[in-house]
Amino acid sequence: MTKKMQSLVCRECGKEYPTQDIHVCELCFGPLEVKYDYAAIKKEITREKILAGPKSLWRYIDLLPVEGTNYIGEHAGFTPLVHAKNLGAFLGLDHLYIKNDCVNHPTLSFKDRVVAIALTRARELGFETVACASTGNLANSVSAHAASAGMKCYVFIPGDLEAAKVLGNLIYRPNVIEIEGNYDDVNRLCSEIAGERHWAFVNINIRPYYAEGSKTLAFETAEQLGWHAPDQVVVPMASGSLLTKIWKGLKEFEKVGILDSVSTKINGAQAEGCSPIATAYREGRDFFKPVKPNTIAKSLAIGNPADGYYALKTVAESHGAMDAVTDDEIVESIKLLAQTEGIFAETAGGVTIGVLRKLVKQGLIRKDEVTVAYITGNGLKTQEAVVNSVGRPTRIQPSLKHFTQTFGIEEST
């Protein structure tokens, strides 16, 4: 096959660059994106070839921005698509699915996808040190993958993260740098450090490759629905990148002939305490105003979202919607998903389910539509959010008498 990656191209002005470790256009500062040779890919890719591939995101290699097959993160992706009949019945939806990235390998969030791509590409470009600015899940994934790949690692996190997300770095022994500030402070500092060090910052100078990993959520969804695009998706938004890439992934499948037609409505979900993109949508603006985040959904607490502009464009183009939910609604929705489907999502999952409920209530998602909600992280990492609202175990003596006194005698049937 000819080279599938042709160049990096500026989304704003179209200037092209070689496929190196750069992420912004030197003329207009627009974001750089990988330009593929879709005609060549179309000749190469088939449903049969995908089905015969590994049970991981690497089965979509023809549409991923790496050159070789020396993969880091060999087992990332290919997570379950759960037909959520109970939650669907509760909400009045006949065809609700949960894409469950709570169980991604190895660090239990969708970040294992983007990091597999980013680190594989970083090693191809000759880097020995990897780094990231993270709200937690990304740092966990970079730390774990760097450990297994034998790369040096620096992760930068805000000072107020959940305990499990801090421990989930330290155990792999990277350099963990906790910044006295929020994610936007971390990100700004890392952008400056990235200009001074020859490191692969996965979401800065490696970002054009890294972000493409999110497309695999769309590829898998379509494959798992029997090669159909869903009618509606609900996607949590922090920077907005994931949402834009799910749309891109579906449209790419259409472009290379894997899907016949795609008319999916892309819906975005944020927390009220950090909703710059959803607020811009509500007010009918195509630009967002940055905010200072204040929400329990810390993984989505980005007040200055890099892809906010493109997320707004994607939702408009696909005729979707956006909405936001309060912290109380997030907690209620985490519990609802757990108690109907047995899936314990982190706070971002509560945002997704909370907004799904609102969109159904507003009549924007109909009963007969195939709807996919993206659950991107694991609830065991954000226990602080729910610990005070799930009750306590019933404590008894180790005696049958005490048990019977507490729970009564079983009624005969």
Next chain:
Amino acid sequence: MIKVRIPTPLRPMTGGKNEVEITGNSVAEIIENLGSTHPGIKERICDEQGEVRRFINIYVNEEDIRFLTGKETPLKDGDEMSIIPAIAGGT
């Protein structure tokens, strides 16, 4: 004097320097003066209407100027200003 940190894409215009010292009493003045000492740089920071480009963020003493008073944000001797590409980070 105000210390201005220069991002990688603009360093060809500052002779490779990652920091330059400029006088000025506001962000707008700094951009203007930066443009006279380093020809061409202003056009890269601002669009045709003279507004800071969509994909550039400017910080004064580590705070985003959109939380201050934008381009009119006042500066005093010893302040630091950073020009940073907006595209970075995130989920």
